[in-house]
Amino acid sequence: MLRTLRIILGLAIALISSAVQLVWADDASIVLTRLATENYSEIEAGVTALAASAIPSAEAVLNALADSRLSYRLSDKAIFFKDTSGKWIDAATNAAPSEQPTGLKPVKVNNRVRRALDAAIGSMTLLSADPKKRIAAADAVFKSRDVNTLSALDSVIAKETDAIVKQHFEEARAAVLILKPDAPEAERVAAADRLGQRGDQDALALLSSVTNANATANVIAAGSLAAKSISRRLALLSAAQNAWYGLSLGSVLLLAAIGLAITFGVMGIINMAHGEMVMLGAYTTFVVQEIIRAKAPSLFDWSLPIAIPLAFFVSALVGLVIERMIIRYLYGRPLETLLATWGVSLMLQQAVRSAFGANNREVGAPSYMAGVWDLNGFQITYGRLWIILFSLTVFLALLGVMRGTSLGLRMRAVIQNRRMAAAMGIRTPVVDALTFALGSGVAGIAGVALSQIDNVSPNLGQSYIIDSFLVVVFGGVGNLWGTLLGALSLGLANKFLEPIAGAVLGKIILLAVIILFIQRRPRGLFALKGRAVEQ
Amino acid sequence: MTTDLTDSILYLDAVSVSFDGFKALNDLSFVVGRGELRAIIGPNGAGKTTMMDVVTGKTRPDKGAVVFDGSVDLTTQDESAIASLGIGRKFQKPTVFDYQTVEDNLLLAVEGPRTAFSSLFGWRSKVTAYQIYEALSIIRLGDLKYRLAGSLSHGQKQWLEIGMLLAQNPKLLLVDEPVAGMTDAETEETARLLTSIAGEHAVVVVEHDMSFVRALDCKVTCLHEGTVLAEGTIDSVSANDRVIDVYLGR
Amino acid sequence: MIKFLFHRFDKTAAYFIAALAVLGVLIPILNLALPEASTFHIPTYLVSLWGKYLAYALLALALDLVWGYCGILSLGHGAFFALGGYAMGMYLMRQIGSRGVYADPILPDFMVFLNWKELPITWYFFDHFVYAIAMVILVPSLLALIFGWFAFRSRVTGVYLSIITQSLTYALLLAFFRNDMGFGGNNGLTDFKDILGFSIQAPTTRAILFSITALMLALGFIVARAMVASRFGQVLASIRDAESRTRFLGYRVENYKLMVFVVSAAMAGIAGALYVPQVGIINPSEFAPANSIEAVIWVAVGGRGTLIGAAIGAVLVNFAKTWLTGTFPDFWLYGLGALFIGVTLFLPKGIIGTLTARFNSGGKGDTA
Ligand SMILES: Nc1ncnc2c1ncn2[C@@H]1O[C@H](COP(=O)(O)OP(=O)(O)OP(=O)(O)O)[C@@H](O)[C@H]1O
């Protein structure tokens, strides 16, 4: 009894399943045969129908058609395609046919079919299990705006649980609807809103093609409202992006100028070799990386943290030598220090050229310096972010040294009244030498950072020297906060001028403005006042 | 008040100057008449030099009026314009042109056209030569006229600067501590010189040397903390209790 | 004694002018009149090389006028030099006419290349020599006038002035690199054919250009000398040594500075105009701040505030440069660098300045 029951059940299942198979195969062959033709509009309709069907082989067939791997048998219009390994597959059963098919003819496509095909494939992947693929599919629909995907979209939107994917689906649907003249007005207005929320350049382009040729007044009104809000958002975004670039340039200027703020601003030395101290720092980074590459490649990400103290040390040491050998004889004669240090800079350039060659040297970026952080269209490159943070850190550290340490205290004493400081037992030559070494060392640190964004060549320093002086003078000599403000405002001004005037012209305009500014306020933004300054 | 103004060569009214919040001059008002000789005294930091800075255009007052010759507003003019109006100044720290000879220093000071063009084409005339000769004999540096000014002693530089002041022939002379570094005899000589030129020129002298001030025998103004503490004859001022407290000492 | 000093100074000046006159006549003769085989023959390239040195000497003279006598350390004099050079270059470009690669009768090659249809206004009239010469003088002067008017009136002095003059020439460098400025961009102006109808390659033209350069140097020297020996020069020296004291004596310091700055800029412009036909090219790199600073060292080597020293310094340093870059190219920058350091540390008065100081202290002994 039990046995018979089992047999009956088994039979029933077999029967049902074979019946289902039969129905599928039957259904499938009807849809598939539509492709077996040379009539392009028939093929196009077939593609759409296939995409809407539940045939297991549909996606593979469509892809095969797109790659010209699809053929049909002239005798019975059965569809076959080659899989990626080149084997024939029967589309109806989605399995290899029992015997090698013969008498095949390839199915051809034209542009219209291809468009339908793209949309169809796009809407097919709307069902993919991978959310990333679903998003990509939604974006493909957003671009193609194929009306045929509408029903597919509607059904996936209803089913979607992932909020982000759903948002992409809805945007894609809005993109289709907004330019569909026969869509209900309310839907089109909602679509305009939806696109307004998306708020990017693509949405704006879509909205601006809504005209009274294809839309009613209400839709146009909603469209232009949404377009306006997008424009506003985009303007804001580009301003923010400019501000970011400006901040980033400003921090580079700050790094380059901050050592100068000490040697020039505080000690009154026109150190034209300042740029070369930066260059030495950059070359130190290069050497450190070369050694790491050769000896311990796994430490590469540590190359910058290792280079920072070394660069400080190298530049500070060179600075110390320069101060002891040359500058100490020239205190109080700024123009002479200018000439002598220019000579030093020429010699350092040539020395580096002899040692490392005249060409650019490759300094690599550790992994954390690479990559972009996209905040809703606002892009932050990690490299820049690090440099901004780094320059602020250096600035604050220097401020701390000036304020909080005994060297800083003695430094300030010497600056304000050299003779008095000497009389009080401060050894001014030592303080001078250390101050100059500190300024040079900070320039070396700057070189580590600049090696990440600029060409490391013997001319590296030259390209920063003028800007650095302008920053210090603009900010107000002898004032570290002024240097910070000067660097940031010059960086910002530069980046906001660039889109208006172009890079070179923007720079020229800025130079002219600074020249005029210095003439208005010869002592910069934060001028020191008092009798001491006047002589 | 108005007669004060029109009769005055120098008129200061409620002048204030502050440096980073510190009031160097605080509502300073006083008037110097035409041809008058005036001595200014006061403790260190009283604002005497700052007052001269304001008059000569070196420092701009924050507020107040500075009027020259009854009508010219000095607060809107720069140093060279003020000098050309006829205000000469001797600095507290003698400032002469160190790398030029005594004679050339005087030549630079002698009154006459000062424009760049005129200087290109005129070198020296009989008149200026005479003026230089005269100044040299007054300051008794005739023998040293080819010496570089930088090589003179402190006292000689003081005299040279006085000579330059005379050569300028200004309407108003502002003389800041002229006798510092001079011998007693020279101090007397300076006092005589200044009294003799007063009348034709107005002279304002700042000095700490009380015997010199007494020798000038003129009206005295005592400044303190940027304002006038007392004004009058030397005897009345030096008898003033507050002047004694803050300046002269008991 | 002062008369005696002036007398001697005048004698040195006279020697200098005489030397220039001899040079200006002798070198062309040795070049043109002697057969090439002769030991005393001077090849044409050397004539032009020396012409270049003398043009640099004139630039140094101009710089000394402002730096040595008025304390204005301009790090942008190369800009005036280059502007004068460009004005001359534009004249020479327009003389090429239809002999250019593209054979356009009006437009210089680079404009045809950029697909320009019309001559920009800036190039109008540059086919007239007189107009070009006027521009050689006017353009640098005007720039100096505008720049100086702002700078001196607002009392920018010392290093601040140096830094902004440097920025000025840097800004011009960037500007002239741009193609749409219409001055040949990166490549500048070159391939000149003739000047006033004479082939620019011909030895005679070269020799005459050399003589004219010597003549202009002498003239420039005389003008500068007259300026500094006048009362004007005395006021300049006073400004240099004690600017505010000079103001309190009633001198309009800014006007004096402006005047000497403009004259100096014009001289630098003329120097540039003499330089261009002899080297055959002018491009934006002439605006490089490094060039201007190099000119400062010429003056420092010869002795600032001596005029003659500036000219001699320019010739000496450039002679050394030609020699070193030819024989030990790697050592030129070391040499130049060492020169900057050595002169500021050990020879602050420069060669001529140190020599005169020797003479003077000897002279002082017998009068004091
Ligand atoms: N440029 C300046 N910056 C800051 N403070 C100043 C300046 N000029 C003057 N002062 C201050 O103003 C005050 C008045 O100075 P001033 O030189 O006028 O005094 P004084 O009366 O001339 O003194 P003394 O008798 O010592 O010459 C002083 O405290 C001085 O420190």
Ligand SMILES: [Mg+2]
């Ligand atoms: Mg005083």
